[in-house]
Amino acid sequence: MQLTKKEERALQGDYGDGLKLAYKILVSIGNANNATKLIPIKWAHISGVNFNTIGEAGVRFLAKLDKETKVTVTTTLNPMGFDSKKDNNLSEDFKANQLSIINSYLSLGIIPSFSCIPYEIFNLPKKGEIVSFAESNAAVFVNSILGIKTNKESALSSLASAITGKTPYSDLIIDDLRKPTTCLKPDIDIETESDFGLLGYFAGKIAKDSCIGLEINSESLDIIKSKAISAGIGTSGMCGMFTNKTNGCERISFGKKEITQVKDELNTAEKGDLIVFGSPQLGLEEVNLLGHLTEGKKFKKPCMIFCPRSLTECNNKMVKTLKKAGADINCDSCTCLTPLITKNEYDSIVTNSIKCAYYMKHANRIDVSLKDMKSITKEYCE
Amino acid sequence: MNDLVMIYINCKKIVGGKAEGLALISNKPLNMLSMFDTKTGHIKDKDHDLFNQTLKNRILIFPNCIGSSVGAYIFYSLKINGVNPKAIICTNKCDIITASGCAISDIPLVDGTGSSFKSLNNKTKVTVDADNQIVKIHTV
Numbered sequence: 001m002q003l004t005k006k007e008e009r010a011l012q013g014d015y016g017d018g019l020k021l022a023y024k025i026l027v028s029i030g031n032a033n034n035a036t037k038l039i040p041i042k043w044a045h046i047s048g049v050n051f052n053t054i055g056e057a058g059v060r061f062l063a064k065l066d067k068e069t070k071v072t073v074t075t076t077l078n079p080m081g082f083d084s085k086k087d088n089n090l091s092e093d094f095k096a097n098q099l100s101i102i103n104s105y106l107s108l109g110i111i112p113s114f115s116c117i118p119y120e121i122f123n124l125p126k127k128g129e130i131v132s133f134a135e136s137n138a139a140v141f142v143n144s145i146l147g148i149k150t151n152k153e154s155a156l157s158s159l160a161s162a163i164t165g166k167t168p169y170s171d172l173i174i175d176d177l178r179k180p181t182t183c184l185k186p187d188i189d190i191e192t193e194s195d196f197g198l199l200g201y202f203a204g205k206i207a208k209d210s211c212i213g214l215e216i217n218s219e220s221l222d223i224i225k226s227k228a229i230s231a232g233i234g235t236s237g238m239c240g241m242f243t244n245k246t247n248g249c250e251r252i253s254f255g256k257k258e259i260t261q262v263k264d265e266l267n268t269a270e271k272g273d274l275i276v277f278g279s280p281q282l283g284l285e286e287v288n289l290l291g292h293l294t295e296g297k298k299f300k301k302p303c304m305i306f307c308p309r310s311l312t313e314c315n316n317k318m319v320k321t322l323k324k325a326g327a328d329i330n331c332d333s334c335t336c337l338t339p340l341i342t343k344n345e346y347d348s349i350v351t352n353s354i355k356c357a358y359y360m361k362h363a364n365r366i367d368v369s370l371k372d373m374k375s376i377t378k379e380y381c382e
Numbered sequence: 383m384n385d386l387v388m389i390y391i392n393c394k395k396i397v398g399g400k401a402e403g404l405a406l407i408s409n410k411p412l413n414m415l416s417m418f419d420t421k422t423g424h425i426k427d428k429d430h431d432l433f434n435q436t437l438k439n440r441i442l443i444f445p446n447c448i449g450s451s452v453g454a455y456i457f458y459s460l461k462i463n464g465v466n467p468k469a470i471i472c473t474n475k476c477d478i479i480t481a482s483g484c485a486i487s488d489i490p491l492v493d494g495t496g497s498s499f500k501s502l503n504n505k506t507k508v509t510v511d512a513d514n515q516i517v518k519i520h521t522v
Binding site for chain 1: 394395396397420450451452454455456458459462476477478479480481482483484485486491493
Protein backbone atom coordinates (compact mmCIF):
# COMPACT_ATOMS: atom_id res chain seq x y z
CA MET A 1 0.00 0.00 0.00
CA GLN A 2 1.37 3.39 -1.03
CA LEU A 3 1.18 6.08 1.66
CA THR A 4 1.86 9.78 1.18
CA LYS A 5 4.72 11.32 3.18
CA LYS A 6 2.20 12.94 5.52
CA GLU A 7 0.42 9.62 6.06
CA GLU A 8 3.76 7.92 6.77
CA ARG A 9 4.55 10.56 9.38
CA ALA A 10 1.12 10.16 10.97
CA LEU A 11 1.69 6.40 11.11
CA GLN A 12 5.01 7.02 12.87
CA GLY A 13 3.21 9.10 15.50
CA ASP A 14 4.36 12.57 14.45
CA TYR A 15 0.82 13.94 14.75
CA GLY A 16 -0.18 12.27 18.02
CA ASP A 17 -1.18 8.87 19.36
CA GLY A 18 -4.79 9.03 18.12
CA LEU A 19 -3.85 9.53 14.47
CA LYS A 20 -1.05 6.96 14.79
CA LEU A 21 -3.49 4.32 16.00
CA ALA A 22 -6.14 5.29 13.42
CA TYR A 23 -3.62 4.99 10.56
CA LYS A 24 -2.35 1.69 11.97
CA ILE A 25 -5.89 0.27 11.85
CA LEU A 26 -6.48 1.51 8.28
CA VAL A 27 -3.12 0.30 6.99
CA SER A 28 -3.65 -3.17 8.47
CA ILE A 29 -7.12 -3.42 6.94
CA GLY A 30 -5.86 -1.95 3.66
CA ASN A 31 -3.04 -4.53 3.55
CA ALA A 32 -5.50 -7.32 4.27
CA ASN A 33 -7.84 -6.15 1.48
CA ASN A 34 -5.07 -5.46 -1.06
CA ALA A 35 -5.79 -1.72 -1.11
CA THR A 36 -3.29 0.34 -3.09
CA LYS A 37 -3.77 3.61 -1.20
CA LEU A 38 -6.01 5.59 1.17
CA ILE A 39 -8.69 7.87 -0.24
CA PRO A 40 -10.61 10.78 1.38
CA ILE A 41 -14.15 10.29 2.67
CA LYS A 42 -17.00 12.77 3.20
CA TRP A 43 -18.78 11.12 6.13
CA ALA A 44 -18.34 8.34 8.67
CA HIS A 45 -21.02 6.40 10.50
CA ILE A 46 -19.76 4.45 13.50
CA SER A 47 -21.11 1.25 15.06
CA GLY A 48 -20.10 -0.32 18.36
CA VAL A 49 -22.04 2.03 20.64
CA ASN A 50 -24.34 -0.31 22.57
CA PHE A 51 -22.37 -1.72 25.55
CA ASN A 52 -23.77 -5.16 24.64
CA THR A 53 -21.88 -5.04 21.34
CA ILE A 54 -18.39 -3.89 22.32
CA GLY A 55 -18.23 -5.04 25.95
CA GLU A 56 -15.63 -4.09 28.53
CA ALA A 57 -12.76 -4.29 26.04
CA GLY A 58 -14.49 -1.68 23.89
CA VAL A 59 -15.15 0.58 26.88
CA ARG A 60 -11.47 0.43 27.87
CA PHE A 61 -10.19 0.90 24.32
CA LEU A 62 -12.31 4.01 23.73
CA ALA A 63 -11.56 5.50 27.15
CA LYS A 64 -7.83 5.18 26.45
CA LEU A 65 -7.99 7.26 23.27
CA ASP A 66 -6.00 10.47 23.50
CA LYS A 67 -8.23 13.39 24.57
CA GLU A 68 -6.70 15.50 21.77
CA THR A 69 -7.98 13.04 19.15
CA LYS A 70 -10.94 14.36 17.12
CA VAL A 71 -12.89 13.24 14.08
CA THR A 72 -12.07 15.21 10.92
CA VAL A 73 -15.24 14.53 8.88
CA THR A 74 -18.94 14.63 9.76
CA THR A 75 -19.47 11.51 11.86
CA THR A 76 -22.73 10.01 13.09
CA LEU A 77 -23.33 7.31 15.66
CA ASN A 78 -25.29 4.05 15.82
CA PRO A 79 -27.89 3.34 18.54
CA MET A 80 -26.83 2.67 22.13
CA GLY A 81 -28.40 0.31 24.68
CA PHE A 82 -31.40 2.31 25.89
CA ASP A 83 -33.49 5.49 25.52
CA SER A 84 -31.54 8.18 27.37
CA LYS A 85 -34.73 10.02 28.39
CA LYS A 86 -36.62 7.08 29.85
CA ASP A 87 -36.38 5.04 33.01
CA ASN A 88 -35.26 1.45 32.64
CA ASN A 89 -34.47 -1.51 34.85
CA LEU A 90 -30.95 -1.98 33.58
CA SER A 91 -28.12 -2.57 36.04
CA GLU A 92 -26.02 0.33 37.29
CA ASP A 93 -23.02 -1.48 35.80
CA PHE A 94 -24.59 -1.47 32.32
CA LYS A 95 -25.55 2.20 32.61
CA ALA A 96 -22.09 3.25 33.81
CA ASN A 97 -20.38 1.38 30.97
CA GLN A 98 -22.84 2.81 28.42
CA LEU A 99 -22.22 6.32 29.72
CA SER A 100 -18.45 5.84 29.45
CA ILE A 101 -18.81 4.77 25.79
CA ILE A 102 -20.96 7.80 24.96
CA ASN A 103 -18.55 10.18 26.68
CA SER A 104 -15.65 8.72 24.70
CA TYR A 105 -17.47 9.23 21.40
CA LEU A 106 -18.62 12.75 22.38
CA SER A 107 -15.04 13.65 23.27
CA LEU A 108 -14.07 12.76 19.69
CA GLY A 109 -16.60 15.27 18.34
CA ILE A 110 -19.10 12.76 16.97
CA ILE A 111 -22.78 13.75 16.46
CA PRO A 112 -24.77 11.72 19.03
CA SER A 113 -27.43 10.67 16.52
CA PHE A 114 -27.93 7.20 18.06
CA SER A 115 -29.56 5.98 14.87
CA CYS A 116 -28.94 3.09 12.47
CA ILE A 117 -30.76 4.90 9.62
CA PRO A 118 -28.61 8.00 8.97
CA TYR A 119 -29.88 7.88 5.36
CA GLU A 120 -33.39 8.76 6.57
CA ILE A 121 -32.55 11.57 8.98
CA PHE A 122 -29.51 13.36 7.53
CA ASN A 123 -28.64 14.99 4.22
CA LEU A 124 -25.89 12.60 3.22
CA PRO A 125 -23.20 13.33 0.61
CA LYS A 126 -24.19 13.10 -3.04
CA LYS A 127 -24.24 10.07 -5.33
CA GLY A 128 -20.73 8.91 -6.21
CA GLU A 129 -19.11 10.33 -3.07
CA ILE A 130 -17.11 8.05 -0.75
CA VAL A 131 -18.05 7.46 2.90
CA SER A 132 -17.20 4.95 5.64
CA PHE A 133 -20.34 3.32 7.03
CA ALA A 134 -20.13 0.61 9.65
CA GLU A 135 -23.80 -0.16 10.31
CA SER A 136 -24.49 -2.99 7.89
CA ASN A 137 -28.02 -2.03 6.80
CA ALA A 138 -26.88 1.57 6.22
CA ALA A 139 -23.83 0.49 4.21
CA VAL A 140 -25.94 -1.73 1.94
CA PHE A 141 -28.66 0.94 1.60
CA VAL A 142 -26.38 3.84 0.62
CA ASN A 143 -24.38 1.67 -1.82
CA SER A 144 -27.45 0.15 -3.46
CA ILE A 145 -30.11 2.86 -3.35
CA LEU A 146 -28.25 6.17 -3.06
CA GLY A 147 -25.13 5.30 -5.08
CA ILE A 148 -22.87 6.57 -2.28
CA LYS A 149 -19.76 4.37 -2.07
CA THR A 150 -18.69 2.57 1.11
CA ASN A 151 -17.27 -0.74 2.12
CA LYS A 152 -19.11 -2.68 4.79
CA GLU A 153 -17.03 -1.25 7.62
CA SER A 154 -16.56 -2.28 11.25
CA ALA A 155 -16.71 -0.29 14.50
CA LEU A 156 -12.92 0.09 14.41
CA SER A 157 -12.43 0.81 10.72
CA SER A 158 -15.17 3.46 10.66
CA LEU A 159 -13.70 5.07 13.78
CA ALA A 160 -10.24 5.11 12.20
CA SER A 161 -11.71 6.62 9.02
CA ALA A 162 -13.59 9.27 11.01
CA ILE A 163 -10.30 10.32 12.68
CA THR A 164 -8.14 10.28 9.53
CA GLY A 165 -10.87 11.30 7.05
CA LYS A 166 -9.77 8.43 4.80
CA THR A 167 -10.58 4.85 3.87
CA PRO A 168 -8.57 2.14 2.08
CA TYR A 169 -9.11 2.23 -1.69
CA SER A 170 -10.46 -1.28 -2.12
CA ASP A 171 -13.48 -3.39 -2.97
CA LEU A 172 -16.77 -1.41 -3.19
CA ILE A 173 -14.95 1.93 -3.33
CA ILE A 174 -13.63 0.89 -6.77
CA ASP A 175 -16.26 1.35 -9.52
CA ASP A 176 -15.22 -1.78 -11.43
CA LEU A 177 -15.83 -3.93 -8.35
CA ARG A 178 -19.36 -2.62 -7.78
CA LYS A 179 -20.69 -5.25 -10.18
CA PRO A 180 -22.16 -8.65 -9.32
CA THR A 181 -21.09 -12.01 -10.74
CA THR A 182 -24.12 -13.87 -9.35
CA CYS A 183 -27.73 -12.78 -9.14
CA LEU A 184 -30.98 -13.99 -7.62
CA LYS A 185 -33.99 -14.35 -9.86
CA PRO A 186 -37.23 -14.43 -7.86
CA ASP A 187 -39.66 -17.04 -9.23
CA ILE A 188 -42.42 -16.03 -6.83
CA ASP A 189 -44.27 -12.79 -6.15
CA ILE A 190 -42.58 -10.90 -3.35
CA GLU A 191 -44.93 -8.34 -1.89
CA THR A 192 -44.53 -7.70 1.82
CA GLU A 193 -41.58 -5.98 3.48
CA SER A 194 -40.88 -9.17 5.44
CA ASP A 195 -40.60 -11.21 2.24
CA PHE A 196 -38.25 -8.59 0.76
CA GLY A 197 -36.26 -8.95 3.98
CA LEU A 198 -36.10 -12.72 3.50
CA LEU A 199 -34.93 -12.20 -0.09
CA GLY A 200 -32.12 -9.98 1.25
CA TYR A 201 -31.26 -12.45 3.99
CA PHE A 202 -30.99 -15.29 1.44
CA ALA A 203 -28.97 -13.08 -0.93
CA GLY A 204 -26.48 -12.21 1.83
CA LYS A 205 -26.02 -15.89 2.61
CA ILE A 206 -25.24 -17.03 -0.91
CA ALA A 207 -23.23 -13.97 -2.03
CA LYS A 208 -19.59 -14.77 -2.71
CA ASP A 209 -18.66 -11.20 -3.69
CA SER A 210 -19.27 -7.80 -2.11
CA CYS A 211 -22.05 -7.04 -4.61
CA ILE A 212 -25.00 -9.30 -5.47
CA GLY A 213 -27.51 -8.95 -8.29
CA LEU A 214 -31.27 -9.03 -7.61
CA GLU A 215 -33.57 -9.28 -10.61
CA ILE A 216 -36.30 -7.05 -9.28
CA ASN A 217 -38.03 -4.04 -10.77
CA SER A 218 -36.46 -1.03 -9.09
CA GLU A 219 -39.72 0.92 -9.49
CA SER A 220 -41.45 -1.56 -7.19
CA LEU A 221 -38.97 -0.77 -4.45
CA ASP A 222 -40.17 1.93 -2.04
CA ILE A 223 -38.04 2.97 0.90
CA ILE A 224 -39.61 0.39 3.25
CA LYS A 225 -38.83 -2.52 0.91
CA SER A 226 -35.34 -1.21 0.04
CA LYS A 227 -34.60 -0.94 3.72
CA ALA A 228 -35.87 -4.48 4.37
CA ILE A 229 -33.62 -5.94 1.63
CA SER A 230 -30.62 -3.93 2.87
CA ALA A 231 -31.08 -5.05 6.47
CA GLY A 232 -31.55 -8.68 5.35
CA ILE A 233 -28.35 -8.67 3.29
CA GLY A 234 -26.42 -6.90 6.05
CA THR A 235 -27.49 -9.45 8.65
CA SER A 236 -26.51 -12.68 6.92
CA GLY A 237 -23.11 -12.15 5.34
CA MET A 238 -20.24 -10.00 4.16
CA CYS A 239 -22.00 -8.63 1.06
CA GLY A 240 -22.33 -4.84 1.04
CA MET A 241 -24.42 -4.01 -2.02
CA PHE A 242 -27.21 -5.17 -4.32
CA THR A 243 -28.10 -4.04 -7.83
CA ASN A 244 -30.58 -4.95 -10.55
CA LYS A 245 -27.93 -4.49 -13.25
CA THR A 246 -27.29 -8.17 -13.71
CA ASN A 247 -25.87 -8.56 -17.21
CA GLY A 248 -23.67 -11.62 -17.57
CA CYS A 249 -24.42 -12.88 -14.07
CA GLU A 250 -24.79 -16.49 -13.04
CA ARG A 251 -28.50 -16.81 -12.14
CA ILE A 252 -29.76 -18.50 -8.99
CA SER A 253 -33.45 -19.10 -8.47
CA PHE A 254 -35.28 -17.69 -5.45
CA GLY A 255 -38.52 -19.63 -5.27
CA LYS A 256 -40.89 -21.16 -2.76
CA LYS A 257 -38.28 -23.63 -1.54
CA GLU A 258 -35.66 -20.92 -0.87
CA ILE A 259 -37.98 -18.46 0.88
CA THR A 260 -39.43 -21.26 3.04
CA GLN A 261 -35.94 -22.39 3.97
CA VAL A 262 -34.88 -18.98 5.32
CA LYS A 263 -38.26 -18.28 6.87
CA ASP A 264 -38.20 -21.58 8.77
CA GLU A 265 -34.79 -20.64 10.12
CA LEU A 266 -36.02 -17.36 11.66
CA ASN A 267 -39.72 -17.99 12.29
CA THR A 268 -39.74 -20.22 15.37
CA ALA A 269 -43.02 -19.35 17.07
CA GLU A 270 -46.70 -19.14 16.14
CA LYS A 271 -47.40 -16.10 18.29
CA GLY A 272 -45.51 -13.44 20.23
CA ASP A 273 -45.95 -12.13 23.80
CA LEU A 274 -44.45 -8.81 22.69
CA ILE A 275 -44.81 -6.90 19.42
CA VAL A 276 -41.54 -5.36 18.22
CA PHE A 277 -41.02 -2.87 15.37
CA GLY A 278 -37.73 -1.35 14.44
CA SER A 279 -34.55 -3.04 13.37
CA PRO A 280 -33.42 -0.97 11.61
CA GLN A 281 -35.19 1.84 13.48
CA LEU A 282 -38.49 2.87 11.89
CA GLY A 283 -38.35 5.90 9.60
CA LEU A 284 -41.06 8.40 8.72
CA GLU A 285 -42.75 6.20 6.09
CA GLU A 286 -42.96 3.21 8.40
CA VAL A 287 -44.21 5.26 11.36
CA ASN A 288 -46.88 6.81 9.12
CA LEU A 289 -47.96 3.42 7.77
CA LEU A 290 -48.06 1.84 11.21
CA GLY A 291 -49.98 4.88 12.52
CA HIS A 292 -52.62 4.49 9.80
CA LEU A 293 -52.95 0.78 10.48
CA THR A 294 -53.52 1.31 14.21
CA GLU A 295 -55.58 4.51 14.18
CA GLY A 296 -58.38 4.30 16.76
CA LYS A 297 -57.25 0.81 17.84
CA LYS A 298 -55.33 -0.67 20.76
CA PHE A 299 -52.49 -3.18 20.75
CA LYS A 300 -53.63 -6.41 22.43
CA LYS A 301 -50.07 -7.22 23.57
CA PRO A 302 -47.28 -4.91 24.74
CA CYS A 303 -45.68 -3.20 21.75
CA MET A 304 -42.17 -1.70 21.56
CA ILE A 305 -41.25 0.63 18.71
CA PHE A 306 -37.69 1.80 18.04
CA CYS A 307 -37.16 4.99 16.03
CA PRO A 308 -34.78 8.00 15.89
CA ARG A 309 -35.39 10.78 18.42
CA SER A 310 -35.75 13.35 15.63
CA LEU A 311 -38.94 11.57 14.52
CA THR A 312 -40.58 11.91 17.92
CA GLU A 313 -39.56 15.55 18.30
CA CYS A 314 -41.08 16.87 15.07
CA ASN A 315 -44.62 16.72 16.40
CA ASN A 316 -45.43 13.73 14.22
CA LYS A 317 -49.16 12.99 14.40
CA MET A 318 -48.65 9.29 13.86
CA VAL A 319 -46.25 9.00 16.80
CA LYS A 320 -49.11 10.32 18.95
CA THR A 321 -51.51 7.83 17.34
CA LEU A 322 -49.13 4.98 18.12
CA LYS A 323 -48.77 6.10 21.73
CA LYS A 324 -52.58 6.22 22.03
CA ALA A 325 -52.72 2.67 20.70
CA GLY A 326 -50.50 1.70 23.61
CA ALA A 327 -47.11 1.50 21.92
CA ASP A 328 -43.96 2.10 23.94
CA ILE A 329 -41.78 4.38 21.76
CA ASN A 330 -38.03 4.03 22.28
CA CYS A 331 -35.40 6.42 20.90
CA ASP A 332 -31.56 6.19 20.90
CA SER A 333 -31.75 2.38 20.81
CA CYS A 334 -32.65 -0.55 18.56
CA THR A 335 -33.55 -4.23 18.88
CA CYS A 336 -30.14 -5.44 17.77
CA LEU A 337 -28.43 -6.86 20.92
CA THR A 338 -30.83 -4.86 23.08
CA PRO A 339 -30.74 -5.34 26.85
CA LEU A 340 -34.37 -4.10 26.99
CA ILE A 341 -36.02 -7.36 25.84
CA THR A 342 -35.05 -10.40 27.89
CA LYS A 343 -35.94 -14.06 28.06
CA ASN A 344 -36.92 -13.60 31.71
CA GLU A 345 -39.80 -11.43 30.57
CA TYR A 346 -40.75 -12.85 27.19
CA ASP A 347 -40.69 -16.33 25.65
CA SER A 348 -41.49 -15.03 22.20
CA ILE A 349 -41.91 -11.84 20.19
CA VAL A 350 -43.66 -11.01 16.93
CA THR A 351 -41.91 -8.73 14.42
CA ASN A 352 -41.79 -7.89 10.71
CA SER A 353 -38.01 -7.42 10.75
CA ILE A 354 -35.56 -10.10 9.61
CA LYS A 355 -32.71 -8.38 11.44
CA CYS A 356 -34.71 -8.22 14.68
CA ALA A 357 -35.68 -11.90 14.27
CA TYR A 358 -32.05 -12.93 13.74
CA TYR A 359 -30.69 -11.12 16.80
CA MET A 360 -33.62 -12.09 19.05
CA LYS A 361 -32.95 -15.71 18.18
CA HIS A 362 -29.14 -15.67 18.33
CA ALA A 363 -28.33 -13.03 20.98
CA ASN A 364 -31.40 -12.79 23.21
CA ARG A 365 -32.41 -16.48 22.71
CA ILE A 366 -36.07 -15.53 22.32
CA ASP A 367 -38.44 -17.25 19.86
CA VAL A 368 -39.80 -15.19 17.00
CA SER A 369 -43.04 -15.11 15.05
CA LEU A 370 -42.20 -13.43 11.75
CA LYS A 371 -45.07 -11.60 10.02
CA ASP A 372 -45.49 -8.49 7.91
CA MET A 373 -46.66 -5.21 9.46
CA LYS A 374 -50.21 -5.39 8.07
CA SER A 375 -50.73 -8.94 9.31
CA ILE A 376 -49.35 -8.05 12.74
CA THR A 377 -51.70 -5.08 13.15
CA LYS A 378 -54.63 -7.18 11.91
CA GLU A 379 -53.93 -9.95 14.41
CA TYR A 380 -52.69 -7.93 17.38
CA CYS A 381 -54.86 -4.77 17.31
CA GLU A 382 -58.53 -4.25 18.08
CA MET B 383 22.57 -25.38 21.50
CA ASN B 384 21.27 -22.94 18.97
CA ASP B 385 18.08 -23.64 17.10
CA LEU B 386 18.64 -24.75 13.54
CA VAL B 387 16.52 -22.76 11.16
CA MET B 388 15.13 -25.16 8.60
CA ILE B 389 12.51 -23.36 6.58
CA TYR B 390 11.88 -19.75 5.55
CA ILE B 391 8.39 -18.94 4.32
CA ASN B 392 7.51 -15.68 2.60
CA CYS B 393 4.41 -13.91 3.83
CA LYS B 394 2.72 -10.53 3.66
CA LYS B 395 2.94 -8.04 6.51
CA ILE B 396 -0.42 -6.92 7.87
CA VAL B 397 0.58 -5.67 11.34
CA GLY B 398 4.30 -5.13 12.01
CA GLY B 399 6.47 -6.62 14.75
CA LYS B 400 8.43 -9.79 15.49
CA ALA B 401 7.72 -12.69 17.86
CA GLU B 402 8.78 -16.26 18.54
CA GLY B 403 6.86 -19.09 20.14
CA LEU B 404 5.31 -22.52 19.78
CA ALA B 405 2.80 -22.94 16.99
CA LEU B 406 -0.89 -23.44 17.69
CA ILE B 407 -2.45 -24.76 14.52
CA SER B 408 -6.05 -25.03 13.42
CA ASN B 409 -7.76 -25.64 10.10
CA LYS B 410 -11.00 -24.10 11.36
CA PRO B 411 -11.98 -20.40 11.45
CA LEU B 412 -12.52 -18.75 14.84
CA ASN B 413 -15.55 -16.74 15.88
CA MET B 414 -13.93 -14.37 18.37
CA LEU B 415 -17.16 -13.09 19.88
CA SER B 416 -18.59 -16.44 20.88
CA MET B 417 -15.70 -18.88 21.36
CA PHE B 418 -13.36 -17.40 23.97
CA ASP B 419 -12.75 -17.21 27.68
CA THR B 420 -11.01 -13.84 27.53
CA LYS B 421 -9.61 -14.19 31.07
CA THR B 422 -7.52 -17.22 30.17
CA GLY B 423 -7.43 -17.20 26.37
CA HIS B 424 -9.00 -20.68 26.18
CA ILE B 425 -11.28 -21.71 23.33
CA LYS B 426 -14.61 -22.77 24.83
CA ASP B 427 -16.29 -24.16 21.71
CA LYS B 428 -16.46 -27.95 22.06
CA ASP B 429 -16.77 -28.39 18.29
CA HIS B 430 -13.55 -26.53 17.55
CA ASP B 431 -10.28 -28.45 17.11
CA LEU B 432 -8.59 -26.02 19.54
CA PHE B 433 -11.15 -26.74 22.30
CA ASN B 434 -9.61 -26.22 25.75
CA GLN B 435 -6.35 -24.84 24.36
CA THR B 436 -5.18 -21.32 25.19
CA LEU B 437 -3.77 -18.80 22.73
CA LYS B 438 -1.48 -17.41 25.44
CA ASN B 439 2.12 -17.03 24.23
CA ARG B 440 1.52 -19.12 21.10
CA ILE B 441 1.93 -18.36 17.40
CA LEU B 442 -1.62 -18.85 16.18
CA ILE B 443 -1.76 -20.33 12.67
CA PHE B 444 -5.36 -20.51 11.45
CA PRO B 445 -7.48 -19.77 8.35
CA ASN B 446 -9.37 -16.57 9.34
CA CYS B 447 -11.96 -15.12 11.70
CA ILE B 448 -15.69 -15.25 11.07
CA GLY B 449 -18.69 -13.50 12.62
CA SER B 450 -19.31 -9.99 13.91
CA SER B 451 -16.62 -7.39 13.27
CA VAL B 452 -16.90 -6.42 16.93
CA GLY B 453 -14.88 -9.61 17.48
CA ALA B 454 -11.80 -7.41 16.93
CA TYR B 455 -12.21 -6.13 20.48
CA ILE B 456 -11.74 -9.69 21.78
CA PHE B 457 -8.09 -9.57 20.64
CA TYR B 458 -7.79 -6.39 22.71
CA SER B 459 -9.38 -8.18 25.69
CA LEU B 460 -6.89 -11.02 25.38
CA LYS B 461 -4.04 -8.49 25.28
CA ILE B 462 -5.26 -6.57 28.34
CA ASN B 463 -5.55 -9.87 30.21
CA GLY B 464 -2.07 -10.95 29.13
CA VAL B 465 -3.31 -14.09 27.37
CA ASN B 466 -2.89 -12.98 23.74
CA PRO B 467 -1.08 -14.99 21.08
CA LYS B 468 2.47 -13.69 20.44
CA ALA B 469 1.79 -13.45 16.70
CA ILE B 470 -0.75 -14.66 14.16
CA ILE B 471 -0.53 -16.19 10.69
CA CYS B 472 -3.72 -16.32 8.60
CA THR B 473 -3.63 -19.20 6.12
CA ASN B 474 -6.85 -18.58 4.19
CA LYS B 475 -7.81 -14.91 4.12
CA CYS B 476 -6.56 -12.15 6.33
CA ASP B 477 -9.95 -10.74 7.33
CA ILE B 478 -10.61 -7.29 8.81
CA ILE B 479 -11.60 -8.67 12.24
CA THR B 480 -8.15 -10.18 12.71
CA ALA B 481 -6.39 -7.25 11.01
CA SER B 482 -8.03 -4.49 13.06
CA GLY B 483 -7.95 -6.59 16.26
CA CYS B 484 -4.20 -7.15 15.92
CA ALA B 485 -3.63 -3.50 14.99
CA ILE B 486 -5.15 -2.16 18.22
CA SER B 487 -3.55 -4.90 20.32
CA ASP B 488 -0.01 -4.70 18.88
CA ILE B 489 0.01 -8.33 17.82
CA PRO B 490 2.25 -9.02 14.78
CA LEU B 491 0.11 -10.43 11.95
CA VAL B 492 1.03 -11.84 8.56
CA ASP B 493 -0.94 -13.17 5.64
CA GLY B 494 0.36 -16.67 4.91
CA THR B 495 -2.10 -17.41 2.12
CA GLY B 496 -0.60 -19.60 -0.57
CA SER B 497 2.10 -21.05 1.69
CA SER B 498 1.93 -24.52 3.19
CA PHE B 499 2.18 -24.94 6.95
CA LYS B 500 1.33 -28.64 6.75
CA SER B 501 4.68 -29.86 8.10
CA LEU B 502 4.13 -27.99 11.38
CA ASN B 503 2.67 -29.31 14.58
CA ASN B 504 1.93 -27.72 17.96
CA LYS B 505 5.47 -28.47 19.18
CA THR B 506 7.12 -26.59 16.33
CA LYS B 507 8.87 -23.36 17.22
CA VAL B 508 8.03 -20.52 14.86
CA THR B 509 9.35 -16.97 14.40
CA VAL B 510 7.09 -14.43 12.76
CA ASP B 511 9.05 -11.43 11.44
CA ALA B 512 6.22 -9.34 10.04
CA ASP B 513 8.43 -6.34 9.28
CA ASN B 514 10.65 -8.43 6.97
CA GLN B 515 7.67 -10.52 5.74
CA ILE B 516 9.30 -13.81 6.75
CA VAL B 517 8.13 -16.77 8.85
CA LYS B 518 10.92 -19.02 10.17
CA ILE B 519 10.20 -22.62 11.12
CA HIS B 520 12.68 -24.00 13.69
CA THR B 521 13.74 -27.51 14.48
CA VAL B 522 16.08 -28.41 17.33
